[in-house]
Amino acid sequence: MSSLSPAVRDSFTMLRRNLLHARRYPSLTLNVLLMPIVLLLLFVYVFGDVMSAGIGGGGADRAEYIAYLVPGILLMTIGGTPAGTAVSVTMDMTEGIIARFRTMAIHRGSVLIGHVVGSVLRAVISVVLVGAVAVAVGFRSTDATVLEWLAAFWLLVLVTTAFTWIAVGMGLASPNAEAASNNGLPLIILPFISSAFVPVDAMPSWFQPIAEYQPFTPAIETLRGLLLGSEIGNDGWITVSWCLGLGTLGYFWATSLFNRDPE
Amino acid sequence: MTTTTSRSLAIAAKGLHKAYGDKTVLDGIDLAVPGGTVFSLLGPNGAGKTTVVKILSTLIGADAGELRVDGHDLAVDPQAVRAAIGVTGQFSAVDGLITGEENMLLVADLHHLSRREGRRTTAALLDRFDLVAAAKRPAATYSGGMRRRLDIAMTLVGDPRIIFLDEPTTGLDPRSRHTMWGIIRELVADGVTVFLTTQYLEEADELADRIAVLNDGRIAAEGSADELKRLIPGGHVRLRFADRSAYRSAAVALREVTADEESLTLRLPSDGSQRELRALLDWLDSADVEADQVTVHTPDLDDVFFALTSGADKPAEAVR
Numbered sequence: 001m002s003s004l005s006p007a008v009r010d011s012f013t014m015l016r017r018n019l020l021h022a023r024r025y026p027s028l029t030l031n032v033l034l035m036p037i038v039l040l041l042l043f044v045y046v047f048g049d050v051m052s053a054g055i056g057g058g059g060a061d062r063a064e065y066i067a068y069l070v071p072g073i074l075l076m077t078i079g080g081t082p083a084g085t086a087v088s089v090t091m092d093m094t095e096g097i098i099a100r101f102r103t104m105a106i107h108r109g110s111v112l113i114g115h116v117v118g119s120v121l122r123a124v125i126s127v128v129l130v131g132a133v134a135v136a137v138g139f140r141s142t143d144a145t146v147l148e149w150l151a152a153f154w155l156l157v158l159v160t161t162a163f164t165w166i167a168v169g170m171g172l173a174s175p176n177a178e179a180a181s182n183n184g185l186p187l188i189i190l191p192f193i194s195s196a197f198v199p200v201d202a203m204p205s206w207f208q209p210i211a212e213y214q215p216f217t218p219a220i221e222t223l224r225g226l227l228l229g230s231e232i233g234n235d236g237w238i239t240v241s242w243c244l245g246l247g248t249l250g251y252f253w254a255t256s257l258f259n260r261d262p263e
Numbered sequence: 264m265t266t267t268t269s270r271s272l273a274i275a276a277k278g279l280h281k282a283y284g285d286k287t288v289l290d291g292i293d294l295a296v297p298g299g300t301v302f303s304l305l306g307p308n309g310a311g312k313t314t315v316v317k318i319l320s321t322l323i324g325a326d327a328g329e330l331r332v333d334g335h336d337l338a339v340d341p342q343a344v345r346a347a348i349g350v351t352g353q354f355s356a357v358d359g360l361i362t363g364e365e366n367m368l369l370v371a372d373l374h375h376l377s378r379r380e381g382r383r384t385t386a387a388l389l390d391r392f393d394l395v396a397a398a399k400r401p402a403a404t405y406s407g408g409m410r411r412r413l414d415i416a417m418t419l420v421g422d423p424r425i426i427f428l429d430e431p432t433t434g435l436d437p438r439s440r441h442t443m444w445g446i447i448r449e450l451v452a453d454g455v456t457v458f459l460t461t462q463y464l465e466e467a468d469e470l471a472d473r474i475a476v477l478n479d480g481r482i483a484a485e486g487s488a489d490e491l492k493r494l495i496p497g498g499h500v501r502l503r504f505a506d507r508s509a510y511r512s513a514a515v516a517l518r519e520v521t522a523d524e525e526s527l528t529l530r531l532p533s534d535g536s537q538r539e540l541r542a543l544l545d546w547l548d549s550a551d552v553e554a555d556q557v558t559v560h561t562p563d564l565d566d567v568f569f570a571l572t573s574g575a576d577k578p579a580e581a582v583r
Contacts, residue, residue, distance in 0.1 A: 006375065013372040021360050024401075097366075100356035100417065103320045105346035106373050261323040 007107035014114025021088070022122055028088060029122050032080040035188075036130050040073045043197065044137050051197065063138055070134045071223040072196025075216055077130045078160050079191050081123035082167035083184035089115055089171025090180035099262065112254055115171075116164045123160040141227040152226040155239065159219050162243035163187060165250025172257035191216045215242040271334065273298040273425050273456035274319060279328035281314055288314050290480040292328070296473070298424075301447070301457040303471035305464065307572050310477045312460040313353055316429045319458065320350040333425055349423030353430045355410040356417070359403030363394050363413050366402055367420065374421035388416040392446075408439035415446060425456045432466060444469060464568050476571045483571040491567045498562050500533040500543060505555040513552045535559045 004012070022029055043051060044066055052065035092098065092115070101111050131139075144152070167184060174180035193207075194216035200208050211217055218235040219242070225232030274296040281289040288311045296302040304312050317323045319332055321341040330337040333347035350356070357366050364385060371381030389395050392412040397405060402413060411431065418426060428447070432440040447470055450457055461467055467474045468488045475485040484491055503526070504510040510527045514520060521530040533539050540559065547554060 009375065010373060013369065016372075017358070017361070017369055020365065024360060095358055095360075096352065096354045096356040096414075097358040099322060099352055099354075100350065100370075101373075102322055103345055103348065103350045104370075104373055105342050 007110065010107040010110035011113040011117070014110045015117045016114075018114045018118030019121070022118060028084050029126065032077070032084050032122075033126050033129055035080060036073045036077040036126075037133050039076065040069065040130070040133060040137065043069055055199070066134070066138050067140070067228055068199075068224070069197065070131075070139045071227060072191065072194065072220045073134065074127055074130060074156065075159065075194075075220050075223065076188075076191040076196060077126050078123055078156055079163065079187045079216070081119055081126060081160065082163040083181075083187040085115060085119040085164055086167040086171040086174065086180045086184040086187075087177050089168050090174045090177050093172065102262065108259065109255060112168055112258055115168055116161065119164045119167070120157060120160045123164075124157065127156055143229050144227050148226045152223055155219070155222060155226065158240070158243045158247075159215070162215075162245075162247035162250065165247050165254055167250075169250050169253035169257060172254055190214055191220075195220050215239070215246065218242065271298060272296060272331070273300075273333060274302070274458060275329075275331045276319070277329040279315070279318065279330060280326045281311075281318060281323075282326055287480055289318075289325075292477075292480075292482055294475065294482075296456060296458060298456050299451070299454050300472040301451055301459060301470050303467040303474045304458070304460045304477055305467045305474055305568065306460075306462070306477035308462065310572070311480050312462075312477055313429055315477070316350070316352070316427050316458070316460055320348055320427045321345055322350075347424055349418035349421070349426045351411075351414045351418045351426070351428050351431060353433065355414045357402045357405075357410055357413050360401060362399050363402050363405070363409075364389065364398040366413060366417055370417045370420045376421070384420055388419060392416045408435050408442070411435060411439070411443065412446075415443075419450075423455070425458070426450060427458045429460050430462065431459065432461070432463065440466075464563070464565055468563075476568065478572040484567065492562045494567060494570075498532065498534050499530050499560050500535070500540065501556075501558045501560060502529045502531070502547075502554040503527060503556040503558075504529075505553075509552050509554075512550065513547070513554070516550060516552075517546075533559070535561050 044062065048062045048065055051069075052062050055065055055068055098111065102108075141149075167187065170183040171180050174183050194211055194214060196216065200211045200217060203211055218238040221230075221235040222232055222239045224230050225235070272295055274294060276292055276294040279289050279292040279294070280287075292315065294302070294315075304315060306312050314323075318325045319330065319337070321337060321344050325337070332344045335341075335343040335347070337344055357363075358369065361369070367385035367388060368381055371384055376384060389398050392415065394409065394413060394416065397409060402410060405413060415428075415431070431447070432443050435443065444466070447457055447459070457470075459467070459470060471488065473485065473487055474491060476483045476491070484494055486494070499521075502513065504513065505527075507527065510524070510529070514522050514529055517529060517531060519532060522528075523530075531543065533543070544557075
C-alpha cells in the first residue's frame with residue numbers, strides 16, 4: 001500500500017468506507033434493484049403480448065420483445081443507482097465525520113471519489129443481478145462476441161460514472177435528503193421517455209425529439225447493438241460524447257461544491 | 264519538548280476578521296498560544312467561538328488576518344496545518360453508521376498508518392477511552408459521553424501536537440465532564456497544545472493556562488484566571504438582616520454600601536481579609552446591630568464573565 005500515491009490510497013480508504021455502509025445497510029442497494037426487476041416482469045408477462053405487437057412492424061413474439069426490452073431495463077438499473085447516490089451523499093454530508101475529513105491532511109477529492117467508485121461498483125452488481133433475472137425470463141445474447149460483451153460492460157461503467165458524478169453534484173447541492181431524492185428523479189424518469197420500452201419512431205412525432213435527444217436513448221441503442229447485433233450507427237459516439245460531457249460537468253460541479261466553505 | 268518549540272507559538276492570529284454577509288462575527292481578533300499550554304476561549308453562545316475554531320482548523324476561510332498554526336500560514340499551506348492538528352468539533356465528528364473500532368481504523372488508514380500500527384493504535388486508544396466493550400457496536404448507538412470519547416480518540420490517532428476542542432463537555436453529565444477534564448490534563452502532560460472553547464467558566468478556570476473572553480466578535484479580556492479575576496472588583500461582604508429596623512440603622516451608618524431594601528441585605532466592597540471582617544463585625548457589635556447572616560463573596564470568573572460580556576443574561580447583582 002505504501003507505494004501508492006496518497007490520493008489513490010485515500011480514495012481506496014473512502015471506497016472501503018462507502019462499501020462498508022452499503023454492506024451494513026443494504027436496503028438502499030436493494031431498493032434500486034426492485035424497480036427494474038418489477039418492470040421487467042411486468043412488461044414481459046403482463047404487457048408483453050401487447051407490446052410485442054408493436055415491435056418490428058407488428059407480429060413479433062414475446063421473445064423478441066424481451067430482447068428489445070432488456071437493454072433498456074439494464075440502463076434503467078444504471079439510472080437508479082446514481083439517484084440513490086444523490087440521497088446518500090446528502091445524508092453523508094450531514095455526518096460530523098465529513099468535517100473531520102476536511103481538517104485532515106488527506107486528498108480532498110477522495111471523499112467524493114469513494115462515493116463515485118462505490119456507486120459504480122454497486123451499479124455493476126445490480127446490473128449483473130438484473131441481467132440474471134433477464135436471462136431467467138428468456139433473454140439470450142448468444143450472437144455477441146467476447147469483445148462485444150466487454151464493450152457492453154465498459155459502456156455501462158462509463159454511463160454509470162458520468163451519471164454518478166452528476167448525482168454527487170446533486171447530492172452536494174441539496175439541503176436535505178428529500179430535496180436530493182427529488183433532484184435525482186430525472187435520472188429515474190429519463191429512461192421511461194427513451195427508447196427503453198418502445199422504439200422512438202413508434203412514438204408520436206412531437207414526442208420523438210424528447211426521446212431522441214437525451215443520453216439514455218443512444219446508450220440503450222448502443223447496448224442493443226452490442227448485445228443483439230442491431231445497427232449501432234452514430235449512437236456509440238453520441239453515447240460516449242454524452243458521458244464525457246456529463247461526467248466532466250458533474251466532476252467540476254461536485255468538486256467546486258465540495259470545496260466551498262461548509263455552513 | 265525542546266526550549267525552542269516551547270517558546271515558539273503554536274497558534275498565532277493577528278487581526279482575524281470574519282463576516283457572514285453584512286453580519287460581522289469576528290472583528291479583529293489577536294491570539295497568541297504558546298506550545299504545550301491550554302488556551303481557553305470563553306464566551307456566551309453566539310460570541311463567535313466556534314467560528315474561531317473553524318477558521319484555525321482550516322474548515323472555513325477567514326476574511327482577513329494573519330494566521331499561523333504550528334508555524335504554517337493558513338492561507339498558504341493549509342495542508343501542513345492539517346497535518347499538525349486534531350479537531351473535535353461541537354458536533355461529534357464520528358461516522359454513526361459504522362462501529363467505534365471501524366471509525367478508529369478509518370482514521371488510522373487516512374493517517375497512512377500500516378495495518379498493524381493502525382490496529383495497535385486503535386486497540387490502545389479504545390482501551391484508554393474505555394470503549395473496548397462498545398468497540399463492535401455502531402457509533403450511532405453510543406451515549407453522548409461515549410461519542411465524545413470516541414471523537415477525541417479519533418482525534419488522537421496520528422499524535423497531533425495541537426488539538427482544538429470546541430465545547431468538548433457541552434451536554435455531558437458531571438461524571439463524563441470530569442473524565443473529559445482528566446483526558447485534557449493528560450494531553451497537556453504529554454506536551455500537546457490545547458485550544459479549548461467553553462461556555463463553562465469553571466472549566467476554563469480548571470484547565471486553562473490562559474483565558475480569552477470573546478464577546479460580540481472581540482476579545483474583551485485576556486489573561487490567566489487570576490489576572491482576569493483581578494480585573495474587576497467583585498469581592499464583597501453581604502449582610503442580611505432579620506428585621507427592617509436593624510437593616511435601616513445599618514444602612515444609614517455604613518458608607519459605600521449597596522442596599523437592597525426588599526431582601527433586607529447590604530453589600531460592602533471587601534477583599535475578604537480577616538482584618539476587614541473583624542472591623543466590620545466590631546462595628547456591628549458596637550452599634551448594637553445584629554445581622555442575621557454574614558457571607559463573604561470573593562470574585563470568581565462568573566463576575567469577570569458577566570462584567571465583560573454585556574448583553575449576556577446577567578443576574579442583577581452583577582450590574583455595577
